[in-house]
Every structure is written in C-alpha cells, then in structure tokens.
Amino acid sequence: MIRIAVDCMGGDYAPEEIVKGCILAYKELGIESLLVGDEKKIRDILKREGFKEELQIVHAPETIQMNEPPSNVLKKKNSSLYIAGKLVRDGLADGLVSAGNTGAVLTVGKFIIGSLEELERPAIGVALPNPKGKTVLLDVGANVDCKPKHLLHFAVIGHTYAEEILNIKNPKVGILSIGEEEGKGNELVKETYPLLKASRLNFKGNAEGRDIYAGTFDVIVCDGFVGNVILKASESLGFAVIQMIKEEVQKSLLAKIGALLIKPALNNFKKKADFAEYGGIPLLGAKKPVIITHGRANAKAIKNAIKVANEFLTHHFNERLSENLRKLLPQEVKA
Amino acid sequence: MIRIAVDCMGGDYAPEEIVKGCILAYKELGIESLLVGDEKKIRDILKREGFKEELQIVHAPETIQMNEPPSNVLKKKNSSLYIAGKLVRDGLADGLVSAGNTGAVLTVGKFIIGSLEELERPAIGVALPNPKGKTVLLDVGANVDCKPKHLLHFAVIGHTYAEEILNIKNPKVGILSIGEEEGKGNELVKETYPLLKASRLNFKGNAEGRDIYAGTFDVIVCDGFVGNVILKASESLGFAVIQMIKEEVQKSLLAKIGALLIKPALNNFKKKADFAEYGGIPLLGAKKPVIITHGRANAKAIKNAIKVANEFLTHHFNERLSENLRKLLPQEVKA
Numbered sequence: 273m274i275r276i277a278v279d280c281m282g283g284d285y286a287p288e289e290i291v292k293g294c295i296l297a298y299k300e301l302g303i304e305s306l307l308v309g310d311e312k313k314i315r316d317i318l319k320r321e322g323f324k325e326e327l328q329i330v331h332a333p334e335t336i337q338m339n340e341p342p343s344n345v346l347k348k349k350n351s352s353l354y355i356a357g358k359l360v361r362d363g364l365a366d367g368l369v370s371a372g373n374t375g376a377v378l379t380v381g382k383f384i385i386g387s388l389e390e391l392e393r394p395a396i397g398v399a400l401p402n403p404k405g406k407t408v409l410l411d412v413g414a415n416v417d418c419k420p421k422h423l424l425h426f427a428v429i430g431h432t433y434a435e436e437i438l439n440i441k442n443p444k445v446g447i448l449s450i451g452e453e454e455g456k457g458n459e460l461v462k463e464t465y466p467l468l469k470a471s472r473l474n475f476k477g478n479a480e481g482r483d484i485y486a487g488t489f490d491v492i493v494c495d496g497f498v499g500n501v502i503l504k505a506s507e508s509l510g511f512a513v514i515q516m517i518k519e520e521v522q523k524s525l526l527a528k529i530g531a532l533l534i535k536p537a538l539n540n541f542k543k544k545a546d547f548a549e550y551g552g553i554p555l556l557g558a559k560k561p562v563i564i565t566h567g568r569a570n571a572k573a574i575k576n577a578i579k580v581a582n583e584f585l586t587h588h589f590n591e592r593l594s595e596n597l598r599k600l601l602p603q604e605v606k607a
Numbered sequence: 608m609i610r611i612a613v614d615c616m617g618g619d620y621a622p623e624e625i626v627k628g629c630i631l632a633y634k635e636l637g638i639e640s641l642l643v644g645d646e647k648k649i650r651d652i653l654k655r656e657g658f659k660e661e662l663q664i665v666h667a668p669e670t671i672q673m674n675e676p677p678s679n680v681l682k683k684k685n686s687s688l689y690i691a692g693k694l695v696r697d698g699l700a701d702g703l704v705s706a707g708n709t710g711a712v713l714t715v716g717k718f719i720i721g722s723l724e725e726l727e728r729p730a731i732g733v734a735l736p737n738p739k740g741k742t743v744l745l746d747v748g749a750n751v752d753c754k755p756k757h758l759l760h761f762a763v764i765g766h767t768y769a770e771e772i773l774n775i776k777n778p779k780v781g782i783l784s785i786g787e788e789e790g791k792g793n794e795l796v797k798e799t800y801p802l803l804k805a806s807r808l809n810f811k812g813n814a815e816g817r818d819i820y821a822g823t824f825d826v827i828v829c830d831g832f833v834g835n836v837i838l839k840a841s842e843s844l845g846f847a848v849i850q851m852i853k854e855e856v857q858k859s860l861l862a863k864i865g866a867l868l869i870k871p872a873l874n875n876f877k878k879k880a881d882f883a884e885y886g887g888i889p890l891l892g893a894k895k896p897v898i899i900t901h902g903r904a905n906a907k908a909i910k911n912a913i914k915v916a917n918e919f920l921t922h923h924f925n926e927r928l929s930e931n932l933r934k935l936l937p938q939e940v941k942a
Contacts, residue, residue, distance in 0.1 A: 375786075403850040413785060416793045450748060450835040451710075458751045458832045481839025485847035497793045498833055500785040504816025505837050506844050512820035513848070515738040516879065520872035530868025537855035537862040544851065 273304060276561075276581045277365035280309035281335040281352040282372020284568045290371060291317040293574020294327060300575065303582050306365050308332050308356040330355060338567060342375025346383065353377065357384035360560045367561035367581035369552070371569040378414055381555040381562040388590060390597040393418075394557030395426045395496070396564070397433050398503060401545050404487030405440075408433050412499035414555060420464040423447065423493050427473055428600050429556045430491035432593040437583065443490035446479030448498060453478065460495065470602035510545070551580035557593065561585060608639060611896075611916045612700035615644035616670040616687040617707020619903045625706060626652040628909020629662060635910065638917050641700050643667050644687040665690060673902060677710030681718065688712065692719035695895045702896035702916035704887070706904040713749055716890040716897040723925060725932040729892030730761045730831070731899070732768050733838060736880050739822030740775075743768050747834035749890060755799040758782065758828050759806065763935050764891045765826035766808055767928045772918065778825035781814030783833060788813065795830065805937035845880070886915035892928065896920060 278294050280287045287309055294305040295318070304327065307314050311331040318327065332352035336345050345354050353372055357380035359365040368385065370377045378396075387394040395411035408430045415422060427445050434443035447464055449457035454465060456478055468475045479492045484502065494502075521527040552565035552573065561584040563577045584590070613629050615622040622644055629640040630653070639662065642649050646666040653662065667687035671680050680689050688707055692715035694700040703720065705712045713731075722729040730746035743765045750757060762780050769778035782799055784792035789800060791813055803810045814827045819837065829837075856862045887900035887908070896919040898912045919925070 401851070402847050403854070416785065448836055450751065450832055458830075481836035481841075482843035484840045485843040494836075495793075497785055498836060501783055501816035501829075501833060502837055502840050505819045506816075506840065508817035508820040509841050509844055510848070512737050513845070513876075513880070516736070517873065517876050519738070520875045521869060523875075524872060526868045527872040530865040530870075530872075533861045533865025534856060534869060535865075537859060537865075538852065540855045540858075541848075541852050545848070 274366050274582055274585055275304045275306050276367045276369055276578050277308055277356040277359045278305045278574070278578065279353045279356045279368070279370035279372050280307050280314055281332065282370045283565070285570060286371065287313050288317060289569065289571045290574050292321065292571035293578065295321055295323060296571055296575035297578040298327060301579055301582070303578050305578060306330055306359060308359065309352040330359065336373050336376045338373050340373060340376065342373060342379045345376040345379050353380055354384070360385050366585055367563070369563045369565065369574065369577045369581055371565040371567055371574065374564055377562065377564045378555060381558045382414070385558050385560055385562060387557050388559060388594055390594055391425055391557045393422055393425070394555050395429055396553055397430060397556045398553055399438060400484060402485045402487040406438055407484060407487060407489055408438070408491045409484060409499055409502070410493060410556065411496040412503045413496045415496040417497070418460065418495035420460065420467055423460065423464045423495065424467045424471065424601065425597070426493040427468055427471070427491065428596050429593060430493060431473055431600065432589065432596050433556055434490045436587045436589050436592050440490045442474050444476045445473045445491045445493070446476050446483065446489040448492050448494035449478035449480065451478060452480060467602060472600040552577040554580065554584065559590070561589070609701050609917055609920055610639045610641050611702045611704055611913050612643055612691040612694045613640045613909070613913065614688045614691045614703070614705035614707055615642050615649055616667070617705045618900070620905060621706065622648050623652060624904065624906045625909050627656065627906035628913065630656055630658060631906055631910035632913040633662060636914055636917070638913050640913060641665055641694060643691040643694070665694065671708050671711045673708050675708060675711065677708060677714045680711040680714050688715055689719070695720050701920055702898070704898045704900065704909065704912045704916055706900040706902055706909065709899055712897065712899045713890060716893045717749070720893050720895055720897060722892050723894060723929055725929055726760055726892045728757055728760070729890050730764055731888055732765060732891045733888055734773060735819060737820045737822040741773055742819060742822060742824055743773070743826045744819060744834055744837070745828060745891065746831035747838045748831045750831040752832070753795065753830035755795065755802055758795065758799045758830065759802045759936065760932070761828040762803055762806070762808055762826065763931050764928060765828060766935065767924065767931050768891055769825045771922045771924050771927050775825045777809050779811045780808045780826045780828070781811050781818065781824040783827050783829035784813035784815065786813060787815060802937060807935040887912040889915065889919065894925070896924070
C-alpha cells in the first residue's frame with residue numbers, strides 16, 4: 273500500500289485545507305496519506321469531516337514558517353516538514369507533499385531524502401503549457417550554479433519525465449540559449465552542448481527563450497537561476513497582463529459586457545495554464561517523490577499533489593530514470 | 608542640425624517601409640536622416656512619395672542578410688549597415704537606426720561606433736510595461752558572460768535611462784536574483800551585490816523574476832544571457848496565451864461575441880505592451896545612440912526609432928551617463 277507523508281502545517285491554509293486535501297485523496301482516489309503535524313488540530317478537522325481512524329496522524333509539535341531561512345528545517349527536528357521527510361527516508365512513507373516554505377521542502381528533499389545514486393543533484397521540473405501541449409523546463413530553482421554534467425543529468429531527468437509522466441515518446445530535448453546555432457550561448461551552454469550531442473537523447477540543439485511557450489521542444493534544460501527567474505517572470509507577466517487589460521476594459525461599457533461574456537472561456541484557459549494548481553511541482557531525482565505545491569494550495573491542489581506523487585510511484589519513475597541515466601549518457605560522463 | 612543614419616536595407620520590409628519611415632520623421636518631427644543603401648531603389652521610393660532633395664542618400668551596394676553571422680558585417684565594408692556605422696563613427700551622422708540583423712547592428716555598435724570611455728561594455732535596455740509604469744531591464748543580450756563590474760555599470764546605465772528618458776526621479780535599482788534576501792543568488796549576484804550597495808545608486812537589493820512586471824523596481828540588472836531568455840520567453844508567452852484563449856473562445860458563441868466587444872480594449876493594451884513597436888531597443892552606452900528595431904518594423908516604427916535616437920541626443924543622455932559613472936560608482940570600482 274502506497275502512503276504519502278503530507279506536511280499538514282505548511283502553507284497559507286494549513287492545516288485546514290491540507291487535511292481536507294488528504295481526505296479528498298483518500299475518498300476520491302483511494303490514496304492513503306500520513307498526516308504529519310499538530311495532532312490535536314488535525315484530529316479536530318478529521319472529526320469534523322466525519323473521519324476517524326482511516327488516516328494515520330504522526331504528531332509534530334513544531335512548524336517551519338514561510339519566511340524562515342530554509343536551512344532551519346535541518347535544526348528543527350520536531351517540525352512537521354522534518355518529520356515528514358524522515359518518514360520518507362526511513363521507508364515509512366513513499367513520498368512527500370508539502371505546501372510549506374519551498375526552500376525548506378527542497379532542503380528536506382536534497383539532504384534528508386537525498387537523490388538517486390546515479391545523480392549528483394535533483395532538479396525541479398515544471399511542465400509549462402503551450403498551444404501544442406507541454407514543455408518541461410528544468411531546473412527552475414533547485415541548483416543555482418551548475419556545471420555541464422548537471423545540465424546533462426537534467427536533460428535525462430526531463431526526458432524521463434516527458435516520457436513517463438507526460439506520455440511523450442522520444443521527447444525533443446534542447447538547451448536554453450540566446451541563439452539557435454551551435455556555439456551561441458554562455459560558457460555553461462557551450463561546454464554542455466557537445467555532451468548533449470554525444471548522448472543518446474533526442475537532442476535538437478539550442479532552444480531560445482521564445483521556444484519555452486511555443487511547443488518546439490518537449491524538454492528544455494537550464495541552470496536553476498535562469499529557470500527560476502523565467503518561471504517567476506512568467507507568472508508576474510500573467511498578472512500584469514490581466515491587470516492592464518482590466519484597466520482598458522473599465523474604460524468602455526461595451527468592453528465590460530464583452531469581458532463578462534468571455535469570462536467562462538478565460539476561466540477554462542486559466543485552469544489549463546495554472547500548472548501549479550493541478551499537482552504542484554516535483555523535485556525530480558529525489559530517492560522518493562517530493563511534490564512542492566503553491567503556498568496558497570487548497571484541498572483540491574493538495575489532493576492533486578498526492579495524486580502526482582502516487583503517479584510517480586506507479587509509473588516507476590525513479591527506476592526508469594536510473595535506467596536512462598545508465599543508458600542515455602555519453603560514456604565519458606557516466607563514469 | 609541632428610542627422611540620424613538609417614540603414615535602409617535592413618529589415619523584413621526594407622527598403623520601402625524604412626525609407627517611408629525616414630520621410631515621416633522628416634515631415635512630422637522635422638528630424639533629418641541620412642538614407643544609407645541602394646541609391647536607385649531609395650531614390651525611386653523618395654520620388655514616388657514626392658520627395659526630391661530634402662533627404663540625403665549615401666549609396667551602399669551590399670546588404671547584411673537577416674540570417675548572416677553577425678560578425679560578417681565587419682568584413683562587408685560596402686554594406687549599408689557598415690557604412691551607416693562608419694558615418695556615425697566619423698561624426699557625419701549623430702546616431703544609427705537599423706531594423707536589420709540584430710547581432711550585426713550590435714557588432715557595429717560595439718566595434719565600429721564603440722562605447723563611452725568610462726564603460727567597458729554597452730548594454731541593451733528595454734523599458735518593460737507594468738500596471739504602474741515601466742521597468743528598465745538590462746542587459747537583454749549584448750553581453751553573454753558578465754563580471755560584477757559590468758553589472759554595476761549596467762545599473763548606472765539603467766539609472767540614467769530611467770532618469771533622463773523615462774523621467775523617473777531617483778530610480779529604484781535592483782539586481783535580478785532568486786530570492787529577496789542578501790546572500791541569495793548565483794556567484795555573479797553575490798559578488799555584485801556589495802558593489803551596488805557601496806554605490807550611490809538607490810539600490811534596493813535583490814529583485815526576483817516576479818518583480819520584472821510588477822513595478823516594484825525601476826531598474827533591474829542581469830547578465831545578457833538571462834535578460835535575453837526572459838525577454839524572448841515573455842514575448843512567446845504573450846503569443847501562447849493569446850492563442851490558447853482564442854481556442855477557448857472559439858468553443859462558445861457568447862464568448863465569440865464577448866471577444867468582439869473586448870477587442871478595442873485589447874488593442875489599446877497591445878499598443879501599450881508592445882515596447883518594440885514604439886521606438887525600438889537602444890544599445891545604451893555606445894558613443895552615439897544606436898537603436899535596434901524589430902525586423903518587421905514598418906514606417907511608423909522606423910519614425911519612432913528615429914525619434915528615440917533624437918531624444919537620446921536632445922536629452923544629452925551620454926553626457927549624463929558619463930557624469931553618473933563618475934559620480935555614482937563606489938571608489939574602488941571607478942579606478
């Protein structure tokens with residue numbers, strides 16, 4: 273039986289929405305969670321929702337705050353996040369879900385749960401929507417300064433994610449750069465390019481910024497600094513565009529009516545675009561699935577994150593990733 | 608009398624739209640251009656538009672193609688772009704406008720026109736729109752691998768651009784990173800931070816990706832690799848969003864009607880958002896204004912680019928920049 277350790281104290285709506293998310297995952301999907309956090313608070317919510325013994329609670333008296341330095345989690349050994357991570361490390365749970373302090377979740381993923389033996393570093397991957405489907409961008413924040421070998425590993429991680437989770441066969445892999453031609457880019461890109469070319473990945477060369485949302489590649493690798501600023505800039509661009517359009521709409525009555533009529537279509541689009549809403553962001557390459565959700569995750573988002581963690585397990589993602597790391601890397605890098 | 612050298616052969620609609628843009632700038636703004644390119648073709652267009660001797664032509668028999676390696680321009684000494692750059696270098700023109708091969712225009716700006724003595728490297732700056740106004744992001748592509756000193760210079764360039772061209776007093780300057788707190792970021796950011804802190808700029812610390820379109824900073828500096836991928840990703844995100852919303856709208860009649868009603872408001876927004884349309888992108892810190900417009904620039908865009916080049920001159924941008932480089936930098940970096 274698969275069991276996902278859920279940090280019930282992390283996130284803007286913890287513990288209420290987190291616990292409710294665990295209940296939804298159990299009722300709708302039949303996936304069991306280990307609820308880690310303040311036992312009394314969790315039990316109260318479960319009781320109110322008509323639950324008794326079906327879901328197991330692991331008490332944790334401390335909480336990592338959203339603005340705490342991430343490394344604090346390694347000292348706060350009674351925090352819900354630390355304990356949840358330890359349950360996974362010790363084999364008592366099969367994956368971790370948290371809506372808490374992202375840096376702290378990453379720290380637990382990297383240093384308590386740890387990464388696959390074949391990997392030096394796990395990476396955060398996001399499946400960004402585009403008109404044709406999805407493109408996996410990684411790393412978006414787990415590794416700030418990277419070496420060519422790391423980017424090569426990210427490419428294999430992204431390949432495996434695209435194949436196993438997004439069902440894309442023989443995914444087209446690119447490296448993010450500032451021009452299409454080989455030889456364009458910064459030092460890191462120039463050094464990584466020949467390694468990718470020598471691999472057995474379906475490497476298609478440099479991807480430009482414009483390829484991220486164009487669907488021209490299935491997987492695009494970059495260092496975690498670049499990926500992180502792109503991801504956050506994209507989010508804020510979305511907000512800014514909506515805000516500026518709203519201001520223009522307010523200037524005309526016809527436009528206001530138009531906005532009402534178009535709203536359902538916009539909501540459908542938003543659902544498709546908000547990758548964080550349906551299932552959070554995985555730390556790929558950790559020994560067990562680690563899913564980081566948005567701080568403002570509600571019950572549904574938590575349920576979806578638990579579902580994603582479960583999916584990584586049932587698709588044997590890590591086994592496939594290990595195989596691919598042995599099979600797809602060029603000989604000189606594997607050693 | 609100010610005269611702007613215009614590369615009439617560069618761009619998707621050259622020479623027709625470029626020449627017409629020069630005519631518009633002369634008729635509407637009273638700014639004179641030097642029209643560089645195929646003399647016969649240019650003269651034909653001028654004649655058709657009822658112009659004779661008012662605008663001077665400088666013949667150039669060769670053209671740099673859009674897909675040529677940028678460095679070719681240094682060998683093609685009879686190309687319109689090379690000759691236009693040389694006219695500026697030799698003081699026969701006061702600025703350069705081109706809709707041609709961006710890399711080649713950059714090459715001319717950096718190596719033929721050259722940068723201010725106080726600067727090691729010029730930078731491309733864009734004034735990105737946000738709900739509160741504009742934020743200058745630089746460098747977005749002139750310098751791929753940067754040192755802390757370069758980013759510090761970019762900050763002074765951005766400060767000067769915000770003050771002199773965007774009329775923002777004491778602009779808030781940030782350095783792009785992956786977290787707000789000092790100490791967050793890659794090696795380059797960590798090394799640059801103390802230099803910015805020691806400067807006399809209004810330095811407000813780390814900016815995150817989300818700050819780019821939020822209006823929380825007036826100037827954000829980053830290396831040209833990061834800035835370039837962000838800029839291109841933003842453009843492609845815009846296209847992808849519009850495409851995906853259109854698809855949703857097509858599914859419902861009411862939404863289709865709504866889309867028609869909202870269209871004028873959307874067009875107003877587009878005009879505000881399309882920074883490249885009104886005036887192109889400046890290479891800041893070159894000895895004379897160099898304005899790079901979109902390849903698909905039409906006559907109006909060219910007119911606006913000529914206007915922007917003129918503005919840099921009438922605002923004495925370079926003099927202010929030189930002053931600021933002497934005044935605002937920390938002592939140890941100035942030397």
